Every structure is written in C-alpha cells, then in structure tokens.
Amino acid sequence: MVHRFIKILVLHFSLAIAIISNCAAQDPTQYVNPFTGTQDMGHTFPGATVPFGMVQLSPDTDTIPFYENGEYNKEVYRYCAGYQYNDSTIVGFSHTHFNGTGHSDLGDFLVMPITGKVHLNPGTSSEPEKGYRSRFSHESETAQPGYYSVYLADYDVKAEHTATARVGIHQYTYPPNENRKIVLDLFHGIYNYDDKVIWSTLQLINDTLVVGYRQTQGWARDRKVFFAMAFSEKIQAYGFVNEKPEKYRGFWYNLNQDEPLPAASGKKLKAWFQFKPSLKMPTINGNDLNSQREPIPEILPPLKIKVALSAVSQEGALKNLQHEAPHWDFEKYRADAKNLWSAELSKITIEAGEKIMKNFYTGLYHAFMHPVIYQDIDGKYRGIDQGIHQANGFTNYTIFSLWDTFRALHPLFTIVQPDRTSDMINSMLAHQEQSPYNLLPIWSHYSNENWCMTGYHATAVIADALVKNIIGIDTAKALHAMKRTAWSPHYGQNKIYRIRGYVPFDDGAYSVTKTLEYSYNDWAILQVAKMTENNKLKRALRLRAENYRNVFDPETNLMRPKMHDKTWRSPFDPLSTHGQGFIEGNAYTYTCFVPHDIQGLSHLLGGIQNLSDLLDTLFTLPLPYENYSQSEDIESVGVIGNYVHGNEPGHHIPYLYNYTGEPWKSQAKIRQIMQKMYHPTPEGLCGNDDCGQMSAWYIFSAMGFYPVTPGTDQYVLGSPNIQKATIHLRDNKKFTIEVKNQSQENIYVQRVLYNDKEWHQSFITHEMLTQGGQIIFEMGNKINSKRGATPSGRPYSLSNEH
Numbered sequence: 001m002v003h004r005f006i007k008i009l010v011l012h013f014s015l016a017i018a019i020i021s022n023c024a025a026q027d028p029t030q031y032v033n034p035f036t037g038t039q040d041m042g043h044t045f046p047g048a049t050v051p052f053g054m055v056q057l058s059p060d061t062d063t064i065p066f067y068e069n070g071e072y073n074k075e076v077y078r079y080c081a082g083y084q085y086n087d088s089t090i091v092g093f094s095h096t097h098f099n100g101t102g103h104s105d106l107g108d109f110l111v112m113p114i115t116g117k118v119h120l121n122p123g124t125s126s127e128p129e130k131g132y133r134s135r136f137s138h139e140s141e142t143a144q145p146g147y148y149s150v151y152l153a154d155y156d157v158k159a160e161h162t163a164t165a166r167v168g169i170h171q172y173t174y175p176p177n178e179n180r181k182i183v184l185d186l187f188h189g190i191y192n193y194d195d196k197v198i199w200s201t202l203q204l205i206n207d208t209l210v211v212g213y214r215q216t217q218g219w220a221r222d223r224k225v226f227f228a229m230a231f232s233e234k235i236q237a238y239g240f241v242n243e244k245p246e247k248y249r250g251f252w253y254n255l256n257q258d259e260p261l262p263a264a265s266g267k268k269l270k271a272w273f274q275f276k277p278s279l280k281m282p283t284i285n286g287n288d289l290n291s292q293r294e295p296i297p298e299i300l301p302p303l304k305i306k307v308a309l310s311a312v313s314q315e316g317a318l319k320n321l322q323h324e325a326p327h328w329d330f331e332k333y334r335a336d337a338k339n340l341w342s343a344e345l346s347k348i349t350i351e352a353g354e355k356i357m358k359n360f361y362t363g364l365y366h367a368f369m370h371p372v373i374y375q376d377i378d379g380k381y382r383g384i385d386q387g388i389h390q391a392n393g394f395t396n397y398t399i400f401s402l403w404d405t406f407r408a409l410h411p412l413f414t415i416v417q418p419d420r421t422s423d424m425i426n427s428m429l430a431h432q433e434q435s436p437y438n439l440l441p442i443w444s445h446y447s448n449e450n451w452c453m454t455g456y457h458a459t460a461v462i463a464d465a466l467v468k469n470i471i472g473i474d475t476a477k478a479l480h481a482m483k484r485t486a487w488s489p490h491y492g493q494n495k496i497y498r499i500r501g502y503v504p505f506d507d508g509a510y511s512v513t514k515t516l517e518y519s520y521n522d523w524a525i526l527q528v529a530k531m532t533e534n535n536k537l538k539r540a541l542r543l544r545a546e547n548y549r550n551v552f553d554p555e556t557n558l559m560r561p562k563m564h565d566k567t568w569r570s571p572f573d574p575l576s577t578h579g580q581g582f583i584e585g586n587a588y589t590y591t592c593f594v595p596h597d598i599q600g601l602s603h604l605l606g607g608i609q610n611l612s613d614l615l616d617t618l619f620t621l622p623l624p625y626e627n628y629s630q631s632e633d634i635e636s637v638g639v640i641g642n643y644v645h646g647n648e649p650g651h652h653i654p655y656l657y658n659y660t661g662e663p664w665k666s667q668a669k670i671r672q673i674m675q676k677m678y679h680p681t682p683e684g685l686c687g688n689d690d691c692g693q694m695s696a697w698y699i700f701s702a703m704g705f706y707p708v709t710p711g712t713d714q715y716v717l718g719s720p721n722i723q724k725a726t727i728h729l730r731d732n733k734k735f736t737i738e739v740k741n742q743s744q745e746n747i748y749v750q751r752v753l754y755n756d757k758e759w760h761q762s763f764i765t766h767e768m769l770t771q772g773g774q775i776i777f778e779m780g781n782k783i784n785s786k787r788g789a790t791p792s793g794r795p796y797s798l799s800n801e802h
Contacts (some may be wrong), residue, residue: 028345029338031354031361033680034143037100039085041635041646042685042694044366045097046083046143048161048168050337051344051368052397052420055309056097057161057168059150060107061087063122066193077632080104082190085682090150091122091133093161094188095168095307096225098445099369100689101401102633103452105219105445107190109227109307111170115155115178120241120270122188128154132183145345145365146337160302162334164324165373170305171330176279179236180303184229184271186214187243198222200269204262207234210271211314220448222386225309228317232304232328237274242266275303304328311447312388316376323377344368347416350702352722358680360702360722363695367409368417370691371424374398374446382447385434394426394472399445401691403453404648406460408696411707411715414468415727415769421465422472428458429474432481437490440481454492454510454583455517456485463524464710466531468766475531482525483537486518486544494518502550505561505569505581512551512561512581513649516593519547523596523798524711545798548594552604557614558587575623575642578630585649586627588618588642595652595709598659599797612660618642618653619669638677638686645673646687651697652708655716658762658795663788664748667719670701671747674721703727703737704777705764712796713766717788719747720777733772739779746779749787753778761793 037044047058060082064075078084080101082094092112098104112132123131133154140151149160158173174180186200200214213226239260244267255261264271280298306325310316325333345364350357375381375396383389389396397420413421432440435449440459443452459482466475489495493503493511497518503511523545529538553560553568561569561581573580574587582590591614594601602611621642628634628644638646643653654673657665677686678698689695700706704720725737741750752759753776754768764775788794 026346026349027342028349028361028364029145029341031357032145032341032345032365033358033362034145034148034365035085035682036362036680037366037682037685037689038081038083039682040078041637041687042683043080043098043100043102043688044685045081045099046148047093047097048146048148048163048337049369050146050163050165050340052370052372053163053165054372054374055095055163055166055168055307056099056369056372057093057095057163057170057307058097058148059083059090059093060110060188060190061090062125063091063188063192066191066196074632076191077102079190080688082107085138087125088135088137089125089128089133090136090152092183092185092188093159093170094190095227095309097190098399099366099691100685100694101691102688103219104191105189105216105223107188107192108214108225108309109229110185110188111305111307112183112185113152113155113157113159113172113174113303114181114183115157115174118181118183118239118272120183120185120243120272122185144338145341147334158302160330162330162337164333164337166310166320166377167306167308167325169325169330169333170307171302172305173302174278176297176299177277179277180275182273182275182303182305184210184273186212186269186271187267189216189218191218195267197267199265199267201265202240202263202269202271204235204238208232210273211317213314214269219450219452220446221450223446223448224382225311225446226314226317227310228308228314228321230306230321231273231275232301233275235273236276238272240264240269240271242269244268278302302330304330310376311374311382312376312380316378316380320377341365347728348699348703349726349728350722351724352702355680356702356721359674359678359684359698362680363678363698366689366695367412367692367699370401370405371397371399371427374427383434384431384444384447384449385436386447387434389430389434391430395420395423396430397424397427398447399691400424400428400441400458401443401693402441402457402461403443403455404690404693405696406457406464406710407648407651407693408700408707409692410461411464411710412696412699414465414470414766415729418470418730419472421470425462425465425470425473425478428462429477429481432484437488438484439488439491440485442491451491454514456491456521457517458482459485459521460524460710463527464707466528467711467713468770475528479525479528479532482528486522486525497547500550501544501547502562504564506564510581510583512559512587512590513583513585515551516548516559516590519545520594520596522547527711545596546600548597549600549604552591554604556587557605557610559591560587573627575621575627577628577634583649584631584633584647585644586642588614588621589644589650589653592618592653592656593649596711596796597798598656598795600799602659603799608660612657612662612665615653615656615660615665633688635687640669640672640676645677648690648693651693652706655706655708655718658716658788659797661789661791661794663717663762664783664785667748670718671721674698674701675744704739704775709796714763714795715766715769716763716795717749717752719749719779727769729770729772733770735769735772736774737777738774739777741779743779743781745781748780748783749777750780750784751778751787752776760787762788763795
C-alpha cells in the first residue's frame with residue numbers, strides 16, 4: 001500500500017513538473033534579456049515598456065552633454081538610449097527613449113527618489129553624492145519585459161517600474177525612518193545641451209496631482225510633451241525651482257519667490273516633493289499603558305507614482321491617466337504588462353537551443369518596441385503641422401527610422417503585425433498630408449521630421465504592404481503620396497536626380513547612396529503604379545528604376561561618384577566609408593545595393609560569375625580601421641572581411657549568392673553571422689539595433705528566409721538555426737517551419753519541402769506563409785551544389801521581367 005501511494009505521489013509530482021515546464025515553455029518572456037545591447041554599440045535600454053508603448057520608462061546612467069566647448073562631444077554617442085551597462089551610477093528614470101538608434105533625443109520627465117538633503121543637480125559619476133544621482137550594481141538590478149527594478153545604494157531605496165501604453169508606473173520602497181523625497185527634472189534630456197528646452201511648466205493641482213509640459217528643440221525641431229503625475233500619498237512639502245531665470249522678469253515677480261508657489265515655468269525647471277516617512281508610529285492609548293504592551297509601528301506601503309504622457313495637452317494626459325491607470329495595484333500593472341508581451345511574443349513560437357531562444361525572443365522584444373502609439377486615448381494626436389488631429393479609422397504611430405527599418409522590420413510586421421502595419425502606413429499618409437513639403441516621413445518622431453539619412457523609404461514600406469495585400473490602405477491615396485514624395489524638389493537633390501538620372505557628387509554628399517536608393521524607391525512606387533491604369537507613370541518609374549546604372553563605373557566594376565560634367569570623381573578610394581559619396585558604407589557595400597535588380601547588376605559586372613567574385617571579395621578583403629574610423633556607426637566587432645553587419649546597408653548581401661546559383665555560400669555566411677554577432681548579453685549586438693532592424697534580421701534568418709527586396713512578395717531562403725518555428729496567423733492559420741538534422745555543423749540545406757512536396761526555388765512567397773502550411777528544411781554538413789543552381793529557381797530581378 002505504501003509503495004502504491006509513493007508511486008501515485010511520484011506520478012502526480014511528475015505530472016505537475018511537466019505542466020509547469022509546459023507553461024514555462026509557452027511563456028516566451030522568460031527568454032528575453034532586456035540588457036542585450038545595452039553595452040557599447042547596441043544603444044538599447046533595459047527599462048519598462050509595453051509593446052509599441054509611448055511610455056518607455058528606463059534608467060539614464062549619465063548626463064553627457066551634446067556639445068563640449070562648442071563642438072560635438074563624441075562621448076554622447078554611447079548614450080543614445082540613455083543607459084550604458086558599464087556605468088556605476090543612475091541619474092534617474094525618464095519616460096521616453098529610443099531603442100538602438102545612432103542619434104538621439106527624448107529622455108522626458110526624469111524622476112529620482114532620494115532621501116536626505118535635496119540636490120537639484122544630477123552630480124557627476126565620479127562624485128554622485130554632490131547631486132541627486134545614486135550608485136548601483138547589476139547584482140541588485142532586474143529587467144524583464146514590462147518590468148525594471150534596481151537598488152539605489154546611496155539612498156537605500158528599491159526602485160521598481162512598469163508601464164501601460166501611455167503611463168509609467170513607479171514604486172519606491174524607502175528606509176522606514178527617512179522622509180521620502182522625489183526629484184522631478186524637466187531640464188534633463190538625452191543628447192542634451194543648455195538651450196534645448198524652449199519652455200516648461202509645472203502646476204500643483206492638488207496635494208496628490210501635478211501637471212506640466214515641456215517644449216524642446218533638438219533632433220526634433222519643435223517637440224511638445226505634456227504630463228500628469230499622480231502620487232499615492234499626499235505631498236507634505238514641495239519646491240519648484242527655475243535654475244535659469246529669464247532676463248525679463250515681468251510683474252509676476254511681485255509674488256514672494258521664497259515661498260513654495262503652486263505653479264512655475266522656465267527653461268531649466270526642476271521640482272522636489274516630500275512625503276512622510278513610511279514608518280507610522282502608533283497612537284498609544286490607556287489600554288496599551290495598562291497592559292504594558294508596546295504597540296507595533298506600522299510600515300506604510302511603498303510610495304507609488306503614475307506619470308501619463310500626451311503630445312496633445314495636459315487634459316489629454318489626465319484622460320490617459322484616468323483610462324489606463326485607474327488604480328494603485330502595482331503588481332497588477334506589472335502582470336498586465338507581462339501578459340501583453342507574452343501575447344505579442346507568442347505570435348512566433350520556436351524550438352531551439354537556449355542561446356538561440358534568448359537571441360530570438362530578445363530580438364522579437366526589441367522589434368516590437370518601435371514605432372510607438374502616438375495618440376491620446378480619445379484618438380487625438382499632434383500632427384507634423386503641429387495641429388491637433390483626430391485619428392479616424394486608424395491608430396496613429398510615430399518613430400519611423402525608415403532608412404533602417406524598411407529592410408526587415410516592416411516586412412516582419414506584414415507577417416505578424418498586419419493590423420499595426422495598416423495603422424503605421426495610414427500614419428505615414430497622414431504625415432504626408434500634413435507636411436508643408438508634401439513628403440512622406442523620412443525619419444520622423446514626435447510630430448517632427450528630422451530629415452535623417454537618405455532615400456524616401458516610406459515608399460518601400462507602403463509598396464511592400466500593398467503587394468502583400470495588407471488591408472485598410474487606400475491604394476490611390478498611397479500612390480498619390482508616393483508620387484508627390486518622389487517628384488518633390490525639396491528633398492535631397494531630388495530635382496537634379498529627376499533631370500540627370502543620378503545625383504552628382506559636386507551637388508551634395510552621399511550622391512551614390514542617394515542615386516541607388518532613389519532608384520530602388522522608384523521601383524517600389526512602380527509596383528503600386530502597376531495596380532492602376534496610369535501607363536505614363538509606369539513608364540516614367542520603369543526608367544527611373546534603372547537609374548542605378550548611371551553610377552556604375554565599368555573601369556573599376558564598382559558604383560562610383562559621378563560629377564556634374566559626367567566624369568568620375570577622382571581620387572577614388574573604394575574601401576573608404578567617408579567622403580566618397582556613400583553613407584555608412586563604401587563602394588563594395590553599395591555596389592551590392594540594387595535589391596530590385598540583382599540580375600541587372602550582374603549584367604553590368606559582366607556576368608553571374610563576376611557577381612559571385614565580387615561577393616567573395618567583399619567577405620574576404622580586409623577592411624582597415626582607417627577606412628571606417630570616421631563612421632561612428634561601424635565597429636570592428638561587426639565586420640567580416642569588408643562586410644559590415646553592424647550597420648544596415650549590407651544586411652541583404654549575405655543572401656545574394658542565391659542570385660548567383662550558389663545558395664550554399666549564403667547559407668555558410670548567414671550561419672556565421674548568427675553565431676558570431678548575436679549573443680544574449682549586454683555586449684551582444686555588433687551595432688545599433690536601429691529601432692529593431694538588427695533584431696529583425698536575426699528573426700528572419702533564424703527561421704530560414706529574409707526579405708531581400710521589400711516590394712515583392714518573396715523571401716529569399718537561407719540556413720535556419722532553429723529546430724522548429726510556428727508563425728501564428730489570422731483566422732487560426734499557422735505556418736510551420738521544421739528543420740531536420742539541425743546542428744552547428746549541418747549548415748547546408750540539402751532539400752526543401754513545402755507541404756510535403758519538394759520545393760526547388762530559392763525563395764518562398766508571402767502568400768505561402770499567410771495561407772498556412774509547412775516548410776521543411778533538411779540540413780547536412782556538405783554542400784548541395786545542385787539545389788538552387790538553375791536560373792529558373794532564383795529570386796525576383798527587374799531585368800527578368802518581360
């Protein structure tokens with residue numbers, strides 16, 4: 001009997017363990033490491049946010065100024081996300097951040113819990129005690145999807161954060177006998193300088209509520225953010241201080257400035273708030289005295305703060321606060337945030353080794369951070385014209401790093417975020433309508449166009465979505481916006497490009513890059529024009545799609561800057577990334593940037609074998625440091641030969657051997673990159689994550705395919721490093737990827753089956769994915785030189801159209 005009981009007990013225990021393990025396996029948040037990329041080049045942040053949330057509440061670890069002695073301070077580049085893993089102090093916690101960018105802004109409304117004397121300056125990393133910052137260690141720091149926590153050693157305070165889409169939730173546990181204090185710094189920012197804050201205000205509404213706003217000029221030329229800040233306890237004392245008084249003081253200075261006033265404004269505005277200690281001493285009554293019992297003091301709950309944001313108004317911030325954060329249950333907000341992440345990350349479920357699981361889900365986590373929701377709960381948002389608009393029929397988004405994200409991030413969204421894709425494109429179309437230049441966004445954030453980088457890549461994102469039949473987009477309206485952008489005389493030498501078919505080097509920097517990207521963008525517009533009967537437009541775009549030929553130099557067999565008089569620019573250094581007509585890449589990188597016509601490129605080079613030789617050279621030719629030393633976005637950790645994976649212009653290049661009939665070479669390079677350049681550690685990214693593009697490359701590549709040419713419905717095949725993946729689609733459909741004989745050595749594809757039939761092409765289509773089904777990769781450690789060798793199975797090229 002005893003033995004039988006033990007057997008039953010063991011059986012039940014084993015079953016419980018299996019259920020727990022299964023539940024754990026179904027929660028992908030356990031594989032996310034928000035610290036990945038927070039050291040050096042990744043420029044990610046570890047703080048609390050929800051998928052595509054406007055609030056990204058994260059620690060900032062230093063206050064490096066943008067200018068030093070009137071010159072650009074190169075050290076500021078490390079702080080694009082506000083956080084550097086190697087730092088030992090935290091300045092405070094601000095509510096807006098960029099994930100992985102190569103330039104920066106934001107860092108709004110920094111909050112810091114303190115005890116003791118109030119300092120309103122941040123201090124320095126070497127002497128934090130002279131300011132409000134605090135020392136910390138990673139041993140007492142935790143980051144999970146939707147949650148961040150750290151112990152602030154100088155104050156003996158535990159800081160915890162979570163978020164909703166528009167509200168940051170703070171929880172601070174202080175030592176029991178200390179007066180609890182909060183510093184609010186409206187001057188602090190990322191990429192900050194003395195005159196960045198144009199104006200800011202604070203107003204005490206009641207003893208638990210403060211509202212205000214700030215207007216800044218930086219990467220965004222004119223940016224306004226409003227906030228409403230609610231405390232879980234009554235404010236005991238407070239002070240508002242403007243550290244940069246105006247020269248004209250006006251008659252409001254008749255008010256006694258030595259007394260705390262309930263409202264303040266200025267360019268360097270800071271505040272502090274004090275709350276009673278968390279140790280509540282009991283009231284002693286006669287019964288206690290008679291019984292000689294000593295009453296036990298009560299410990300009050302942690303101090304909680306809710307900070308809601310709006311780009312519209314203080315009233316909008318209050319509405320967002322009331323709707324998204326109506327209660328004070330921190331753990332419920334935390335659980336809700338985790339559940340949101342779990343649901344989004346579960347759109348792709350995979351089976352793989354632990355490192356790959358961590359890389360994959362951390363990448364998907366980073367991919368789902370940007371763009372962000374940019375409207376109030378009632379649908380109002382601030383447009384590019386600085387007017388207040390109502391989003392009807394779509395959710396408005398901002399933070400479009402399109403030079404980076406058109407390549408893989410937005411194509412990923414067409415698969416796993418089709419509804420958000422429609423909303424994002426409608427946000428771009430609204431941007432174009434509001435733009436004084438009638439342009440689609442180039443690189444936009446927070447109601448501003450910052451004009452960063454080259455090309456008009458919103459056209460590629462829109463074309464990609466329409467070709468893939470994403471619903472909810474007005475095709476005629478989209479084509480109009482694309483055409484207005486491509487024919488605009490206001491942007492990036494567009495006018496002379498239209499006339500000459502190329503951008504002359506003596507008419508502006510990055511002339512070759514611009515020519516190549518405009519040519520591809522024009523091809524993308526052509527794909528939408530084909531949906532209409534406008535033959536004149538189609539003919540014009542068809543010609544412009546071949547403008548890449550105008551900067552190809554047959555003498556060097558490379559893309560090369562051409563002068564106004566049609567002579568080639570000399571001297572010419574094809575390895576240099578600086579001053580040669582290219583941006584963040586060199587002649588080898590950009591010679592390969594003809595994603596819409598690789599076959600046409602091979603013709604220019606003299607044949608497929610020459611294209612293959614060019615690719616071989618690119619991956620083996622050493623790139624000396626002096627050739628990229630002036631490009632702060634390139635580091636040696638992201639370089640293989642002359643191929644730079646740490647930056648976006650070459651992300652498609654490893655897949656180009658599929659166009660030469662040698663897909664096994666692509667398979668080897670792709671697996672090498674995934675193994676060498678992605679790690680689930682703070683230094684685990686070999687370059688800026690760039691709003692999720694670096695991560696999206698890994699997500700696609702891990703599953704075995706990649707969108708070389710956004711604007712087609714094709715994904716070019718590679719070498720998956722997972723064992724199995726299931727993409728969960730609309731209407732309960734699933735697309736399953738199964739990898740047989742998976743191992744580190746078995747990097748070569750031997751055979752591909754689609755729905756149990758052999759698949760000979762070097763690509764799959766979007767329709768194959770979205771209608772559901774299964775693809776099987778059979779792997780081995782030897783090259784299969786026959787599969788993908790024939791021209792009939794190669795991916796799309798414009799030159800193959802008849």
